[in-house]
Amino acid sequence: MRDSIVTLILAAVAAGCGPQLPDPVPVAEPGELARRLQTAPDRPQLITFDWRYRGRDGRFSGEGGVRFNPPDSVRLDLLGPGWSGVQTAVMLAEQVYYLGEQRVHLPPPTFMWTALGMFRPPWGIEPRAVRRGERVELTYDLAPRRAVTFAFDGAGRVVEAVLTIDGDAIEEIKLTRDGADAGWSLPSEARYRDLSEFHEVRIEVNEVREHEPFEPRIFSVVPW
Numbered sequence: 001m002r003d004s005i006v007t008l009i010l011a012a013v014a015a016g017c018g019p020q021l022p023d024p025v026p027v028a029e030p031g032e033l034a035r036r037l038q039t040a041p042d043r044p045q046l047i048t049f050d051w052r053y054r055g056r057d058g059r060f061s062g063e064g065g066v067r068f069n070p071p072d073s074v075r076l077d078l079l080g081p082g083w084s085g086v087q088t089a090v091m092l093a094e095q096v097y098y099l100g101e102q103r104v105h106l107p108p109p110t111f112m113w114t115a116l117g118m119f120r121p122p123w124g125i126e127p128r129a130v131r132r133g134e135r136v137e138l139t140y141d142l143a144p145r146r147a148v149t150f151a152f153d154g155a156g157r158v159v160e161a162v163l164t165i166d167g168d169a170i171e172e173i174k175l176t177r178d179g180a181d182a183g184w185s186l187p188s189e190a191r192y193r194d195l196s197e198f199h200e201v202r203i204e205v206n207e208v209r210e211h212e213p214f215e216p217r218i219f220s221v222v223p224w
Helices: 002-016 030-036 109-115
Strands: 045-055 058-069 073-079 087-092 095-099 128-132 135-143 146-152 158-165 168-176 189-194 199-210
Touching: 030 128, 030 135, 073 109, 087 109, 095 109, 109 158, 109 168, 109 189
Parallel strands: none
Antiparallel strands: 045 058, 045 199, 058 073, 073 087, 087 095, 128 135, 135 146, 146 158, 158 168, 168 189, 189 199
16 A cells, blocks of 8 residues: 555656656767758847846846848847946857946857757867657857757757756756747747846747848947
8 A cells, every 4th residue: 555655656756757758869960960950140130128137136028129130140139227327248150249338147158049948059069969759959169068859849949958067957048939940939928047146037039020131330349
């Protein structure tokens, strides 16, 4: 009788943990797979969104915008009611510059492209790859104890990225996807969490539309 009760308790705990992913199956030629998964829009995009932040410094919210010039120039601006200025992040290829008063703990460079639904792997590192059912995971060893893993759905779209130290998740970003079209698409929501410092930023997309090429000066990281 006691063994039966223990079995039922363990089953309930396992059920509460959510569905388990299938066992990983190694994927051949992970570098080539990573190259195929790097999708991005081929025309300039203007994106507007609402954002919410919570962390040790409090809770903030507001509106924001992203301006993107292919292939690798992005400007993200956060606006908030009553703020004296704008907090900005500029992405130029592998480099990310955080400008303005940093009141919001924005994602690190590794995840900034992920927030826009684009996969930009760490430069110069060969990944390891596994498949779990339709889900594909690419892992990049950044240092002996530090790694980042990107996960993709059955359509080849990035849906999650996790930064680990000694196998423990330290930071993560998860994307909410609508539809199942392959290629680049902007997630309807991106949620970034710093699990060690207890920061969270959620971005909810309002509108995405093509735009004429933006002036290069808006991507400048030095005063005009």
